[in-house]
Amino acid sequence: MDGLQKNNILKKMTQKLQLQCAGRGSGLSATVVALMVKSVLSDPKNSFNADEALTEEDIQKLEELCLNKLTERCSPSLDTIKMQEYFGLSYTSRFQLLKEIQGAMESRMSPLMTEITDSRLKTRDAFDALYCKIVSYILQRSSVSSPADADSVNQAKAALQSVLPPAELAAFMALLKEDKEQQLDELTRIVAGICLFNKASVNEKCLHETFPVSFEGIENELSASRRLVGKYTTLLEELLQPDSRRVGRDVPVDLLKQALYNARQHEAFLKILLSNAHLCASCMGDLQMKLSAQTNLLKESVKAKRAVHSAKVFPLFKALADLWCGLQEEAELLKVLHTIMLNLQPFTVAQAELFPAEYLDGLLEGSEVKTDQDRLSQPSDGQINLAEMTTCEWLPPETDASISDLSLQFNGFCGYTFVCRDGLLLPGNPKLGVLKHEGKFYAFSSREAALEFASRPDDFIAEVEERAKGSPELLHLFRLQQRDFSFEMCPKENSRVKPITKCESGTQTDVHPVETNVVRTYEWNAWELRRKAIKLANLLTKATHSTQTHASSMRRENATQVWLPKDAASQCKRDAGSNVPRPQVYLTGLRGQRDAQVVKIDLTRAVDE
Structure with a gap:
């Protein structure tokens, strides 16, 4: 069974469960039903293998589990x-x-x-x-x-x-x-x-x-x-x-x-x-x-x-x-x-x-x-020494004033407490510091929790995600799966982004990155622009004629002064040339008897002729 067939089966199951829930008096949307199906299917307690094909027994078992959860009072x-x-x-x-x-x-x-x-x-x-x-x-x-x-x-x-x-x-x-x-x-x-x-x-x-x-x-x-x-x-x-x-x-x-x-x-x-x-x-x-x-x-x-x-x-x-x-x-x-x-x-x-x-x-x-x-207001049990953090980067609270505005994983809850205390939710305390692992930030409820989490961060993160599969509401609460119910946080919450890392850098740019273009016809004087505009406007009313008209005699007298051409002479080089005689040869005796003798006659004219 490929992925497309499996998705079709889950889609049909979602529609069927939605109708069954409506029949039992529980009007649920397709989004809630689909999320419950995915959660039950991925929950390790239910022993479903996501890589293998779903049998008829698996489909029936999945429907029963989902229906019980969706219709539970x-x-x-x-x-x-x-x-x-x-x-x-x-x-x-x-x-x-x-x-x-x-x-x-x-x-x-x-x-x-x-x-x-x-x-x-x-x-x-x-x-x-x-x-x-x-x-x-x-x-x-x-x-x-x-x-x-x-x-x-x-x-x-x-x-x-x-x-x-x-x-x-x-x-x-x-x-x-x-x-x-x-x-x-x-x-x-x-x-x-x-x-x-x-x-x-x-x-x-x-x-x-x-x-x-x-x-x-x-x-x-x-x-x-x-x-x-x-x-x-x-x-x-x-x-x-x-x-x-x-x-x-x-x-x-x-x-x-x-x-x-x-x-x-x-x-x-x-x-x-x-x-x-x-x-x-x-x-x-x-x-x-x-x-x-x-x-x-x-x-x-x-x-x-x-x-x-x-x-x-x-x-x-x-x-x-x-x-x-x-x-x-x-x-x-x-x-x-x-x-x-x-x-x-x-x-x-x-x-x-x-x-x-x-x-x-x-x-x-x-x-x-x-x-x-x-x-959060309780006194901490000692600050964490940076030498104790060998595998991860630790950000003490005094290093960055905006450490409380960081976007913390698991919505700010302590992941170590959630794993080791069987699903207990305790808020992380950024005043103790923040652990940075693979570009993400984690807060913890105590010093011991931070040290234990830093010793095996990938294992704890995987364990949190695995435990969250058994409780589908945690996927959104921990922000592990934001595509099911997506909404924009409020301005204050939305401003919690990664802090800007400052470093020494230099940039060299050209003095004139764009080539200068000097327009020779540019005019800054408004009166000159008006004069040109009037000139162009007057040209629209003018008309030219290529022949004499009845009004040609009414044209006014005018005079034009010109420079008369003057006599001048110049001497140029004369070119001459001749052709070379073309070679011509006449052959006789080519056709006839086999024993005939071929005679060659040169007909080329002499050069001095």
Whole structure:
């Protein structure tokens, strides 16, 4: 069985499993089912050989294992995979999210804009109705006020009349559709700026209170997730110790590890959302300051003046509307992040049902729960000597200030602890230093873990990847397989790249790498260019004739001075030559008797003839 046949079998199996899961009430996507099939097939515990062909028994066994895992009730592992898929489909970069928000606004306003631009006006009532539609479009597009508020509609209508009087509506409708759309956008910005300025003149605080900056929900959710991670980690640390006092108690360790992985993934996603929320709050603060400054500038421009030229204030109104639109988009992005946070909560229900808070507190009675912050703030048990690292490069924390911004393997978790403590996840501490192996960076939870990992790095890396095959959710949590659920990290996380290596280098370049080209006909004087332009323009009106016409007698007298040719003589060399006589020979007696004698006669003329 070649690779193509095997892929076809797995593809058909994925479709079949998806239908079977739907029949049992578990609606799963093809991506989740395919990932589960790959995970079960590559798990060493299931004894499938990836290099050999799949028999009928293997296919049946694979289907049963996958179906049991996919339809399992209260499975934190399956919930983690669903969470990863949802986040990969819902979250993208900040730029893309803002672009989607703008596209959603344009799609929502597109029917009303089309209705305005495609209108055919014949009666006075139709003109009035169209004018009201333009006012409604401006209010909905700018979100300055509600179109249902009569006072807001009257204020917007009065502002629009100062920019586009009803008498000029016919000229507006005579424009092309593209020009009408552009003009409508200009009207929206100007009228929205006027309405915002009027609001700020009455109460400036109302503009800032419209979009409250709040991300406490994400912070509270992250704090709860971190506390839960600390409880799971502390309990697993005690259960996985050989001399644990809880060995005799009936605690499902495998489910506890799945719950820990679920909480860790939830925490990682919440960190991304919170980082974006902080960036949104910062941008909204800057925009609000600019909005206040722009409002004050407008107040100074129109202060104690009966009339102000439109060319002076209209750009200020449009700038005010642009700032308001930026605030609106940032607030909408904050809502999107909060919605994603709320939609992540159902994926943590399984581990919450398996391990309720009372049950966990009872298991942890008498134990000190440590969070990641507590572990990282503990004093280290001695710095690592560079002489002890013989096979790998060790980067002490004092050598590079940006060592905490490196992109760490296994998502920053300690690979040695994961292998030697049977799947326990402990965060690596970059303050101890970072190990560099084959261009990749690894952090560890303790000094001993770093030394042991450095003695056999390839073996530990292979063991981490092998153990992760048994838990498919770890492939994404450790960033070992990013092609299944790919998403862009937040700006802070995405900036963690390899540090720039500095070295002494030199480069030699030519003084003039491009050949100089001097244009002799170049003119810098504008008046000379004008003179040439007039000359060329005059030539267009001229006409030439090759024959005499009736108007030839009307030509004016003119005179021309020339230099007459002078007599001159020259002596040249004379060439002469003659031909040499061509040799001619006549032979007789060539035909006839065999005994005939051949006679040769020379007929060549003499040279002196």
